[in-house]
Amino acid sequence: MSEQQENVIYVGTKPAVKYAAAVAAEFENGASEVFLKARGRAISRAVDAAEITVNRFLEGVEVKDIKISTEELENRNVSSIEILLSKV
Secondary structure (H helix, E strand, O other): OOOOOOOOEEOOOOOOOHHHHHHHEEEOOOOEEEEEEEHHHHHHHHHHHHHHHHHHHHOOOOEEEEEEEEEEOOEEEEEEEEEEEEEE
């Protein structure tokens, strides 16, 4: 997750609705795909943000792909997720 990409939203500690609003803003600015990325405890918040976006905020948006992985840090492993949302 270290590479810089456009249309990527990194999920942290804010409420899921804030990230869903950020996804909606990206789509309104002309993006056809948006990535939600999260690690560790923020994974559930990223999933919530994706579901809020698809089911409440925007019509014609679907979850296209989900990738899960484990990142090795200095002395521990951290789970990560990448959710790809796209316009239909």
